[in-house]
Amino acid sequence: MKKRQNVLLAAGITATLALTACGGGGGNGTENGGEGPEFSTEPTGTLNAWGFENADDVGQARLDYAEEQLADVEIDLDATAFDSQKFTTSFAGGNVPDVVQMDRRFVPTYAAQGLLMPLDQCFEAHGVNPEETWYQAIMEDVTYDGAVYGVPQFFQPPAIILNMEVLEEAGVSPEEFDTSDIDTLLGAIEKIYEEDGGTPTRLGFDPQATGQAGLWILGMGGQLVDENGAPTLDDPSNVAGIEVLKQITDAQGGYAQLKSFTDTFDFFGENNQYVADQVGGQVNAQWYPNVLSPYLDDIDLQAVPFRNADGEPFAVTGGTTFVIPEGAENPDAACAWALELNQLDAWLAAGEARAATIEQDGGIFTGLFTGNTEADQAIREQYVAAQSGSELDQVIETYYEVVDYGQSYASSPAGQEITAELVNAITAALLGDKTPEEALADAQQVAQRAYDQVTAG
Known part of the structure; x- marks a missing residue:
C-alpha cells in the first residue's frame, strides 16, 4: 500500500x-x-x-x-x-x-x-x-x-555508539567495530551476541539496517541516482551494502529475529538498550547522546565513526x-x-536556551549540529567546550569529526520514492524473500515509474 x-x-x-x-x-x-x-x-x-x-x-x-x-x-x-x-x-x-x-x-x-x-x-x-x-x-x-x-x-550525522561495559565483558575493543572490515566486525559480533532458544537477548551490533539504509548502500560504494537524478537502485554497486547487512543480521539470529528484538527496546526511556546491556554497539544519529546523557551513572559509552568501503569515516546528510x-x-x-x-x-x-534547559534538568550539552558551519563551531566553542571532562567527551568528539565527511543522498525528483523502495528492497533481501539483485530490480521499477511521472512534461 x-x-x-x-x-x-x-x-x-x-x-x-x-x-x-x-x-x-x-x-x-x-x-x-x-x-x-x-x-x-x-x-x-x-x-x-x-x-x-x-x-x-x-x-x-x-x-x-x-x-x-x-x-x-x-x-x-x-x-x-x-x-x-x-x-x-x-x-x-x-x-x-x-x-x-x-x-x-x-x-x-x-x-x-x-x-x-x-x-x-x-x-x-x-x-x-x-x-x-x-x-x-x-x-x-x-x-x-x-x-x-x-x-x-x-x-x-550517524556514528556507532558503543556500550563499553558489554565490550569489556566480551573482550572486544572499539577498533573491532570497523564497518569497512566485515570479518573483524563479525568476529566482534560473535563474541558479544547472546540468545535464548534462538531468540536474541543481546546484540553484538545493531546496524539500523532500514533506518540507515542510505548510509549502508552509499557507504559500501553504491549509487542511488544518476547525474540527472534518475533512480539507479538496480546498479550492481548497491548489492555490496545489502550483502554486508545480511551477514551482520544473519550472525544474530536473522533479520526477523533481530528486528523483533530491537522493537522491544526502551529507546527513549530509563531502561534503554544501553542501560539494559542489550547491545554492544548501535548506529545512531548525533541527537541520540542527548537521550543517553541522563543515564551516565549506569552506562559507559564510546563512539567510533561509520567507515565506508575504503576505510574512511562516512556520513550521509539528513x-x-x-x-x-x-x-x-x-x-x-x-x-x-x-x-x-x-x-x-x-x-x-x-544554544543559550539549550544550555539553560540542561542546567535546569541535568544532562550534557552535546552540540546542536545546525547545518550552518559557523554556528556549529561557535556553539561548540561556547557551550560544548565548557563541559570538557564529561563522560561523553569522546562520543561528542567523534560526531564532530564525522560531520566533515557528509555526503548527500543526491538530488532527485523521485527522492522520497527512491528512499522508500530502497528500504523495501533491503527488507526483502534480509528476510530472504528475494536475492539482493531481485529486490533492487523490483525497487528500481517502482522508483523509475515515480520518476517518469514526476518529470513528465
Missing part, C-alpha cells in the same frame, strides 16, 4: 501543477529566467508560515529571534507537521503558505514540478553565500537543475529546509524569515 501511495503522490503533484499553471498564484518563481523574484530586504505585511511542530527550546529561541528581527512583519505560524497532500492541494485552492518547513528529500520533487521558487536571488539580496554558510552536502540536497530551492537546517512555494503572496518576508532563523545569532540564542 505504501508503494502505491507514493506513486499516487507523484501523479497528484503533476495534476496540481496543471491547476497552478492555469491561474494559481502569481508566477513569482519564473520572472527572472528561473532565478526567482527580486527579493526585497525590507519585508512588511503578514507572513503565513508552516512549520515548527512542537517546537522545543531550540526551535522557540530561533522563532523568538526571527520575530524580533522582523518587527514590521506579522507572523502567522501553522505549527503542524508537514503533510504532502495538504501542501499540494493548497495550490489547487490558490491558498499556498508563504514559507514551508519540509524534509530536504522532498525539495527536488516539488522543484521539478515548478511548485517552488528558486532562492538564488533571495540569498543574493541578503548577501548570503550558501557555499560558505552550509555544508556542501547539505546544499546538494536542496539544489535542483542548477538552482537552489531551500534554506536548509540541521545535519546530525534534515529539513525552508522553501517558498510558487505563488506565495509575501516571498520577501518568507526569504527574510527563513534566513533569520538560520543566522549565527539565531543559533547562538538556541
Whole structure:
C-alpha cells in the first residue's frame, strides 16, 4: 500500500501543477529566467508560515529571534507537521503558505514540478553565500537543475555508539567495530551476541539496517541516482551494502529475529538498550547522546565513526529546509524569515536556551549540529567546550569529526520514492524473500515509474 501511495503522490503533484499553471498564484518563481523574484530586504505585511511542530527550546529561541528581527512583519505560524497532500492541494485552492518547513528529500520533487521558487536571488539580496554558510552536502540536497530551492537546517550525522561495559565483558575493543572490515566486525559480533532458544537477548551490533539504509548502500560504494537524478537502485554497486547487512543480521539470529528484538527496546526511556546491556554497539544519529546523557551513572559509552568501503569515516546528510512555494503572496518576508532563523545569532540564542534547559534538568550539552558551519563551531566553542571532562567527551568528539565527511543522498525528483523502495528492497533481501539483485530490480521499477511521472512534461 505504501508503494502505491507514493506513486499516487507523484501523479497528484503533476495534476496540481496543471491547476497552478492555469491561474494559481502569481508566477513569482519564473520572472527572472528561473532565478526567482527580486527579493526585497525590507519585508512588511503578514507572513503565513508552516512549520515548527512542537517546537522545543531550540526551535522557540530561533522563532523568538526571527520575530524580533522582523518587527514590521506579522507572523502567522501553522505549527503542524508537514503533510504532502495538504501542501499540494493548497495550490489547487490558490491558498499556498508563504514559507514551508519540509524534509530536504522532498525539495527536488516539488522543484521539478515548478511548485517552488528558486532562492538564488533571495540569498543574493541578503548577501548570503550558501557555499560558505552550509555544508556542501547539505546544499546538494536542496539544489535542483542548477538552482537552489531551500534554506536548509540541521545535519546530525550517524556514528556507532558503543556500550563499553558489554565490550569489556566480551573482550572486544572499539577498533573491532570497523564497518569497512566485515570479518573483524563479525568476529566482534560473535563474541558479544547472546540468545535464548534462538531468540536474541543481546546484540553484538545493531546496524539500523532500514533506518540507515542510505548510509549502508552509499557507504559500501553504491549509487542511488544518476547525474540527472534518475533512480539507479538496480546498479550492481548497491548489492555490496545489502550483502554486508545480511551477514551482520544473519550472525544474530536473522533479520526477523533481530528486528523483533530491537522493537522491544526502551529507546527513549530509563531502561534503554544501553542501560539494559542489550547491545554492544548501535548506529545512531548525533541527537541520540542527548537521550543517553541522563543515564551516565549506569552506562559507559564510546563512539567510533561509520567507515565506508575504503576505510574512511562516512556520513550521509539528513534534515529539513525552508522553501517558498510558487505563488506565495509575501516571498520577501518568507526569504527574510527563513534566513533569520538560520543566522549565527539565531543559533547562538538556541544554544543559550539549550544550555539553560540542561542546567535546569541535568544532562550534557552535546552540540546542536545546525547545518550552518559557523554556528556549529561557535556553539561548540561556547557551550560544548565548557563541559570538557564529561563522560561523553569522546562520543561528542567523534560526531564532530564525522560531520566533515557528509555526503548527500543526491538530488532527485523521485527522492522520497527512491528512499522508500530502497528500504523495501533491503527488507526483502534480509528476510530472504528475494536475492539482493531481485529486490533492487523490483525497487528500481517502482522508483523509475515515480520518476517518469514526476518529470513528465
